[in-house]
Amino acid sequence: MSQSMQTLSHDRRQLLKASALAAAGSLVTGGSLPVVQADQAVDDLPTGEGMSWNKAPCRFCGTGCHVQVGVEDGRVVAVAGDKAADVNKGLLCVKGYHVGGILYGKDRLTEPLLRQEDGSLKPIEWDEAIKIIAKRIFDSPETFAFYGSGQWTIPEGYAAQKFMKGGLSNNHIDPNARLCMASAVTGFLGTYGVDEPAGCYQDLDECDVLITWGNNPAEMHPVLFSRVTDRRSRGENVRIIDIGTRRTRTTDAANDYLEMDSHGDVPIALGIMHLLIENGTYDKSFVEKHCNFRAHPESGKTLFGEAISEDEFRKRIAEYTPERVSELSGLSVEQIRMLGDLFGDDDVKITSLWCMGMNQHTMGTAINTLVHGVHLLSGHFGKPGDSPTSLTGQPSACGTVREVGTLAHALPGGRIVANPEHRQQCEGFWNIPEGRINATPGYHTVKMFDQFTIPTDEGGDITTMFVQVTNPGQTLPNLNKLFNDKKNLADKFLIVSDVYPTPTTELADLILPAAMWVEKNGIYGNSERRTQQWFKMVDPPGDARDDTWMTIAIAHKLFEMGHEGMKDKDGEFIFAVKDESGEEVPIWEFDRYYDTNVDKHLFEEYRQFTTMKHKNLAPYDEYVKARGLRWPVVEQEDGSWRETKFRFSGFDDPFVAEGEEFDFYHSSTKDGRAQIWFHDYEPPPEMPDDEYPMWLCTGRVLEHWHTGSMTRRLAPLNRAMPTGYVEMNMEDAKAANIRQGEKVIVESRRGSCELPVWIDGRGRPPRGTIFVPFFDETKLINNVTLDEHCPISKQPDYKKCAARVKKLSEAES
Amino acid sequence: MTFDSPVEQCTEAVETLRAMPEVDLGQVRDNKLAIVVDTVSKTQDRNVWDAVQQLPNVTDLAIAMVAFDEDKDENP
Ligand code: SF4
8 A cells, every 4th residue: 555545544444434334324214315425625635645636527427426536656546525516515426436446347448359250359459440440431431320328528429420420421320318318308399499407406405395207316316316315404394205106215215205107207297287277376477478388280299399379288188187197197186186286386496306217208208398397387497496307317418419419310509400501500610511411310229220230131221330438238128129130140340439348349340448537538518517527637458549539530541541521621631630830630640649638629619519509618628627517608707607507597597688587598489488288198108918917117226327337347336236136016026926036037028037036125116017227237128128219209118118027937947 | 234124133143243343333224224344355355245145134235335445456
């Protein structure tokens, strides 16, 4: 142990023990959450010989906690919650506390690997890898697809976006956020005409009532949820209402638990609106001044729908009486009336919180717009604590996917490929010839993988796919159809850049070792519109390299091969970076990549795009100084930059004219108003029946982040939650003669998965339902899930399908 | 730690825990008990972990916090 590490020693150990005991105690008593207070202020962090500390956002969930990263001898040796960060004020959850360790799993990928004919992997040089990729793209640019994620940093996503849409005239680029929060995007667009939440985390500090709509922030966003539960320990009264399909750790902290049937959220929202109208308790003045009514036209579902009158809305919502809603949702009439009364009460401030439960839904866009509608109709909107607030699962789902627009139909800064004006602006910023950007949206995730796994001669027109920073071999729904079918298709070529072997690299033809987190520069955008920057602090292992570099190196190889798309209007490389003397820096050569800050160049270029939808960003250097800034960030008269906490509200949003209370300035109806939607309830696409009698819901656990590819490399987390499992109700288990810990087969019409049973464990599903987390790559529950998706957001429904549970012995016989 | 019955009924397990020098006992509620394990080596840590997991009546161990700066060599 070095000198500096010894300074962390005895006192720190005692402090850590006390913190650990407090954290464990809070888990046991259910009073608070498994979050840990940093034990040092930033200024007090031990420095010792050669030890340095620098800020970075946590690599995991969309909360966007900041950590201080301690580096010694070129290695991350410590992590502390950052007390100077507004998001987490020094707190971290158990994943964040371990975030440094994810760099040091023993099986890091360290060299490019090419699959041989006999299935083995052969190490190759980077030059050869880049050449192979460039050749495949050069030969067939239109059948190439790029698949990324909400873990892409903003510059990574921006580079991929520019490469595809501005370079290859190819819109087949989509992120895994399509599987995670696409319905939130369409919900915001359909309601406000612009994506991203209006409120921010301050809502959680100020609400009187917090409603969790089918989500479990106690485990999935623990630091954020602790902002609410900690208020209770300070003597404040916060009522938590948990609307869910199973009891979770969030339920443990809730005052009310409203157990709904699968798909029940849609009728519940409709029922609340019905009661607001029937009781005359909706906010007439707010609705009159700031809202329109909307529904889908008879001709079919569209993102913006058509206008309906308030009378028409009243007529339609009249059908959703508490009695009918009770039948459809499983809540009692009293519970629905309680929610109706609550939203009808002006004296309380209500914040709604949701994440994948509402988004991964065949009515995903509908339920998102309905929950916004409940808040708009009741006037519980636009004041701190009174807000519909959507969370993201990934650290840069907002920043990279939604702001940069790395979706098959989008362009940066809220633009879309189908709009000629938007294409033109984009071509202008990129200095590329007019008409370069393709007007037809590319394939969304499900379609993209469908086309990749369909044989080419049967119409599968994606033949080469590059996957960066994500693990679709585990996260796609209906894996047998959408991923595993690739196995026997010799002419399909899968390129995967990752840090560890995953189920995706198992089928990859070319594996590229990637640098991760503080092994590279980065910028993330979290759930509350906060853009957060960090610098590279340590070197990646072996030959691992930055994802942005990979994209630029491939682009430059294509440029060398004479691909016209890699040239701008002046014949220069589209990613050209010049130094102060006007000389081009060869950033496509990795040993020259850090001669300049490529992130900064890309970010400053991207900034130009951010003003059209009032998502204004400050210059890169402002983010270097701050622990993130929430956009729009606007320059003040004194030259300083001011962030925005509450959008559309006159008291805080710089784009609302002085004296105005609200302005939905991107309204799809161009009248400054938000849209209150009506949607009819539709049953789920697959329901339990005699053959498959159970509802299956999938999700996550506290200890592991998404597919576990990073957190499962951390011994303590892995030991704490070593395996996937199926949660069963005690009565169901008894009826099937299944015991605690026994192995069973969970199966659906699409596939099966073997799992141990957990009865009355952390989550407690009601009779007839089971729950399986998806983090364990040895137990791929997505072989079982359904690929049916929301018709507008194209986001699949992982939260409900029909399944059955068989004892392993019976399945074998 | 989660037991299959209220903690006060799991005397054998609790007594064994109390006798382990690396383990401190914390708050109790129903069938849950908070503990802290502090070890000096990876091997010892693993031994304690295995021993705790194998105690009678234990159904689950959930981690609330781990000190990272000590476990940098622990990753598999
Ligand atoms: S995983 Fe999420 S809640 Fe936990 S420390 Fe990281 S950002 Fe914060």
